[in-house]
């Protein structure tokens with residue numbers, strides 16, 4: 001059995017060496033060096049955009065913070081609230097709070113696992129909302145068009161947290177917006193990684209330019225800091241990892257594809273729930289979406305007894321974390337229900353077929369034992 005639910009595989013020292021040598025030559029280590037510019041150009045092309053379509057950052061969290069500050073600004077006394085979905089990783093809430101907002105946490109839709117734009121405007125406090133941060137959970141496909149419409153109808157700024165959704169943009173299922181900035185995480189557990197890192201996607205030059213200044217202390221050309229900002233720049237070393245990762249992309253994609261195919265082959269017809277993998281979600285995740293919470297409880301126990309690493313990626317949703325106790329929480333029955341039913345199974349590019357078969361058999365046998 002693998003020791004952890006994920007064991008990321010990033011470029012080797014050997015693959016990094018040519019890029020590291022370029023850093024030795026340039027003696028540029030950060031502040032938009034040549035490797036960062038090359039990575040941004042290569043990624044923009046990969047996403048099918050002729051012009052610069054993204055700006056890289058030091059992490060997914062700094063990408064989200066910079067996008068909120070650049071697009072919506074800090075909290076104001078008239079608009080102190082940020083709407084977030086209950087079903088997300090704690091990082092989403094931390095980023096909104098660090099921009100000064102009080103969080104207003106709302107439930108997600110049972111089918112999409114995401115905020116429904118149509119259910120927000122009827123909230124009694126909607127007039128006091130300064131930003132909405134919808135999340136595309138587990139690298140799923142964000143509804144860019146719906147949020148563009150929501151933003152233009154309501155004049156309320158939207159920033160999408162699509163942390164793990166790199167492949168949705170790469171495969172052309174998601175479109176990069178000119179009006180709604182979207183953040184990615186390039187953490188080691190995400191499908192495309194620079195170790196730690198992130199990016200803000202937007203096809204508007206003005207938005208990217210503002211994000212670029214926001215991750216560099218709000219400096220203009222005159223080194224005068226003009227607005228609320230942070231240090232969120234990607235370093236040349238991170239960019240080196242990203243460039244080597246891109247060189248390796250096709251091989252890695254093949255390996256990841258065969259892992260999810262093997263899971264599907266083994267678990268097709270399992271009546272305890274359904275398997276959710278790429279392309280619905282990011283390729284670094286395999287979710288078993290149990291039919292009921294009782295099944296999930298039973299299955300979790302069996303996985304633990306057999307030393308199969310597994311994880312509830314979003315714990316019990318944002319309401320479960322002490323750090324967010326002062327937030328405003330709407331009732332979230334959907335999040336309470338799905339967060340305990342989505343079991344994250346071991347996923348890594350070099351996961352042995354025999355191991356996948358063994359994990360699947362455990363799940364299938366658990367099916368036969370239901371009703372013990």
Ligand SMILES: *Cc1c(COP(=O)(O)O)cnc(C)c1O
Pocket residue numbers: 059060061062088089091092135137138161163164185186187196197198
């Ligand atoms: C990973 C993740 C983040 C945080 O990204 P970091 O790169 O770890 O800072 C934020 N939101 C979601 C939904 C994530 O999955």
